[in-house]
Amino acid sequence: MTFPRFLMRLLMGSRRSVITGEHRIAGPRREITIRRDKHGIPTIEAHQDHDAFFGLGFVQYQDRGFQLETLLRVVRGTLSEMVGKQTLAVDRIVRRIGFFRSAKQQLDVIDTDIRHALEAFTSGINAAQAFASKSPPHEFQLLKILPTPWEPADVLGLVKLQTFLLPSNWDVELARLNILLSDGPDALRALDPAAIGEVAKRQGSPVLFDDLNTFLKLVGRGGGSNNWVISGSRTKTGKPILANDPHLAPSLPAPWYLAHVNTPEWAVAGAALVGAPVFPIAHNGFACWGVTAGLTDNTDLVLESSTGEFDVVEELICVSNGPDEVEKVRISPRGPVITAPDEEPIALRAVWLAPLPVRGFFDSPRARSFDDFRKPFAQWPSLPMNLVYADETGATGWQLVGQLPIRKAGSGTIPLPPEESIWDGWIPFEEMPFAINPPEGFLATANDPPSDDPSLGIDFIDRYRAELIREALSQNNQWDVELCSRLQYDVRSRPWDELREIVLALPVGNADLELGLAELQSWNGRMEADSPAATIFELFVSDMCIRLAKAKAPKSWKTVLGVGDEEPFSGSLFAERRIAHLSATIRNRPDGWFESSWEEVMSESLTQVIRTLRATRGPGPAYWQWGDLRQLRLEHPIFKDHWLGRVFNAGPVPVGGDSNTVLQAAAKPYEPLALTHNIPNLRAIFDVSNWSNSRFVLAGGQSGNPCDPHYEDLFALWQAGSGVPIPWTTEEVIRGAVASLRLSAVEFITQ
Numbered sequence: 225m226t227f228p229r230f231l232m233r234l235l236m237g238s239r240r241s242v243i244t245g246e247h248r249i250a251g252p253r254r255e256i257t258i259r260r261d262k263h264g265i266p267t268i269e270a271h272q273d274h275d276a277f278f279g280l281g282f283v284q285y286q287d288r289g290f291q292l293e294t295l296l297r298v299v300r301g302t303l304s305e306m307v308g309k310q311t312l313a314v315d316r317i318v319r320r321i322g323f324f325r326s327a328k329q330q331l332d333v334i335d336t337d338i339r340h341a342l343e344a345f346t347s348g349i350n351a352a353q354a355f356a357s358k359s360p361p362h363e364f365q366l367l368k369i370l371p372t373p374w375e376p377a378d379v380l381g382l383v384k385l386q387t388f389l390l391p392s393n394w395d396v397e398l399a400r401l402n403i404l405l406s407d408g409p410d411a412l413r414a415l416d417p418a419a420i421g422e423v424a425k426r427q428g429s430p431v432l433f434d435d436l437n438t439f440l441k442l443v444g445r446g447g448g449s450n451n452w453v454i455s456g457s458r459t460k461t462g463k464p465i466l467a468n469d470p471h472l473a474p475s476l477p478a479p480w481y482l483a484h485v486n487t488p489e490w491a492v493a494g495a496a497l498v499g500a501p502v503f504p505i506a507h508n509g510f511a512c513w514g515v516t517a518g519l520t521d522n523t524d525l526v527l528e529s530s531t532g533e534f535d536v537v538e539e540l541i542c543v544s545n546g547p548d549e550v551e552k553v554r555i556s557p558r559g560p561v562i563t564a565p566d567e568e569p570i571a572l573r574a575v576w577l578a579p580l581p582v583r584g585f586f587d588s589p590r591a592r593s594f595d596d597f598r599k600p601f602a603q604w605p606s607l608p609m610n611l612v613y614a615d616e617t618g619a620t621g622w623q624l625v626g627q628l629p630i631r632k633a634g635s636g637t638i639p640l641p642p643e644e645s646i647w648d649g650w651i652p653f654e655e656m657p658f659a660i661n662p663p664e665g666f667l668a669t670a671n672d673p674p675s676d677d678p679s680l681g682i683d684f685i686d687r688y689r690a691e692l693i694r695e696a697l698s699q700n701n702q703w704d705v706e707l708c709s710r711l712q713y714d715v716r717s718r719p720w721d722e723l724r725e726i727v728l729a730l731p732v733g734n735a736d737l738e739l740g741l742a743e744l745q746s747w748n749g750r751m752e753a754d755s756p757a758a759t760i761f762e763l764f765v766s767d768m769c770i771r772l773a774k775a776k777a778p779k780s781w782k783t784v785l786g787v788g789d790e791e792p793f794s795g796s797l798f799a800e801r802r803i804a805h806l807s808a809t810i811r812n813r814p815d816g817w818f819e820s821s822w823e824e825v826m827s828e829s830l831t832q833v834i835r836t837l838r839a840t841r842g843p844g845p846a847y848w849q850w851g852d853l854r855q856l857r858l859e860h861p862i863f864k865d866h867w868l869g870r871v872f873n874a875g876p877v878p879v880g881g882d883s884n885t886v887l888q889a890a891a892k893p894y895e896p897l898a899l900t901h902n903i904p905n906l907r908a909i910f911d912v913s914n915w916s917n918s919r920f921v922l923a924g925g926q927s928g929n930p931c932d933p934h935y936e937d938l939f940a941l942w943q944a945g946s947g948v949p950i951p952w953t954t955e956e957v958i959r960g961a962v963a964s965l966r967l968s969a970v971e972f973i974t975q
Contacts, residue, residue: 248967251351269487270485281346281374283483290362291861292374298314300323325537330579337586342501345379394525400798402783411776454466458700463912465705465909467711475860477927478905479497481497508588513612519671520680522628523574526556526570532569575629583602592615593619597613598625601623601653616912619661631646665697685797688718723807751880754849766896770785855875905922906922907919907920916952917949
């Protein structure tokens with residue numbers, strides 16, 4: 225335990241959850257047993273569905289109480305009540321979008337069993353709040369607040385929040401609009417060849433950008449992920465293997481929660497998102513599944529008329545140590561207006577804001593075939609995802625899910641007026657892409673385009689990670705868990721493969737350029753943490769991206785690159801795709817970009833990189849190791865930049881990889897040496913031949929309590945590319961248990 229954490233424990237107590245003994249509480253219908261292994265991973269044993277979901281909510285609050293509080297307050301727009309006026313902009317934009325407001329409407333259309341699951345799960349959270357009322361997590365005392373009871377709508381609202389934060393194209397629409405209005409259509413065509421040329425009628429809102437800036441800095445962004453499934457014909461055991469590493473902001477605690485839930489009718493083990501009762505990455509003892517963000521286009525921005533008719537909803541925002549605020553939310557027939565009341569109205573039209581039923585992962589624990597697994601996702605109006613699947617029969621599959629609009633007018637690439645942006649129902653689930661038992665013996669996704677159909681969207685992540693994974697899978701017929709783990713940790717740079725010959729052919733003109741070329745000449749093309757050549761290459765492509773952006777978009781170049789003060793653009797896919805655009809442009813070297821030749825510009829760029837490194841980082845390559853200059857820090861959502869960050873953060877630590885390596889450790893195109901902003905918070909590998917041989921790891925640990933030994937006990941394993949099992953068989957669960965908690969109702973109920 226670090227000294228700041230020791231001091232906190234001394235002053236405030238450890239506040240660790242009660243995880244042993246027998247206790248009567250309100251909520252369970254029959255006895256629930258919760259056994260925890262040496263890593264703090266719980267196995268919940270329940271006699272019925274209600275108690276299974278109740279138990280999952282209970283343990284999530286025990287381990288992640290303040291994380292749940294923060295998520296709830298973001299969803300409801302009540303952060304300012306907790307931390308003051310500095311989050312008022314966040315609450316305003318959240319109230320305008322209406323995550324919680326639309327979630328309450330959605331409750332009216334979901335099936336009864338789904339509603340009951342949400343009710344049981346949130347009852348478990350609330351019961352754990354009461355159970356720990358005398359010693360809530362440290363943050364509650366530091367902020368002088370009490371826990372907020374959860375409602376079923378909070379869970380649905382959280383799914384909507386995640387769908388908004390993971391790339392759903394609205395931020396790229398704003399970036400295109402800003403570039404178009406600032407520098408014209410030629411700039412947009414040069415810097416975004418994927419865009420379909422549409423013309424906007426009105427300028428975007430600078431106040432909207434400011435509000436989104438504050439919002440996104442607080443909640444973080446993400447959206448990349450890798451997954452693959454390998455058929456038995458390519459594995460050592462003859463049974464499939466499935467691997468998954470979803471990429472999100474480097475938060476502590478992680479957004480994922482490991483658990484095993486067991487009932488007489490179904491069981492599931494894997495990773496749930498904190499605040500949700502389902503498992504997007506898991507197995508049920510017969511089948512396993514994993515996810516990546518699908519990035520299909522389910523959201524549009526609509527340029528409404530200022531003279532239009534709007535419904536108005538008044539939202540009261542309470543502010544700690546300040547006067548309350550009233551936000552007048554305008555709602556158009558297309559959706560909520562996300563600009564301020566005194567600004568030109570821009571409406572957010574989103575599938576996930578519509579009151580539509582949802583099933584999806586709620587049915588996954590009972591799946592006994594690929595069809596069983598995929599068909600419930602016909603009702604999935606939330607986050608678009610690439611699902612991969614494998615089961616004990618040897619079947620493997622992939623399904624793109626997430627309901628999408630049929631656009632009768634407009635293509636969803638840029639904000640348009642209502643008459644040019646028309647939806648006409650939903651793309652039928654039967655027409656969504658899928659595959660089963662491919663002849664290649666593997667399937668892999670990495671946020672790359674799922675097909676060539678533009679009706680699905682055009683804003684996907686570059687193909688580099690997907691190409692590297694598929695290339696590796698095609699070259700081996702003896703895959704096992706260990707080899708999959710190595711592939712998840714791979715740091716090979718495909719952009720360097722594309723540019724190596726061109727860069728190394730640059731004529732030597734000075735000593736600095738000669739040094740840079742010599743380092744790159746001997747480089748193996750891997751973004752290892754101890755590699756100075758990796759640093760040189762990363763800074764070279766960054767500098768070249770800046771030169772290209774300024775050449776074609778002198779007014780909006782910051783938007784193109786996602787410069788830190790240019791939120792909401794800094795996390796958008798427009799900025800994330802700069803390296804592939806640069807590589808293609810350098811390989812083609814078209815006329816009209818610079819007054820000098822491409823070779824002269826690249827030589828000048830590489831020279832400048834070496835001189836900057838000498839001046840700011842040290843006299844030679846020994847001082848320029850990539851992992852030393854660009855590091856990883858796991859950050860607390862509230863105290864990350866506070867002096868209490870010394871208690872709640874972890875790191876910084878060196879880390880290899882970049883935005884385009886299989887090991888995701890994203891480097892921003894404008895700030896390549898800033899702390900990495902996107903990582904695989906979770907890695908999971910499923911061995912269908914032996915579920916107990918499956919492996920999981922979090923960037924951090926199971927607990928959100930810095931005085932708990934499980935706060936970051938998995939982080940070292942994560943850094944090493946290793947993992948731990950989740951006990952599956954009854955014998956493993958009992959033998960591995962280091963703590964056992966039994967919960968029963970205050971009044972015993974038979975049902």
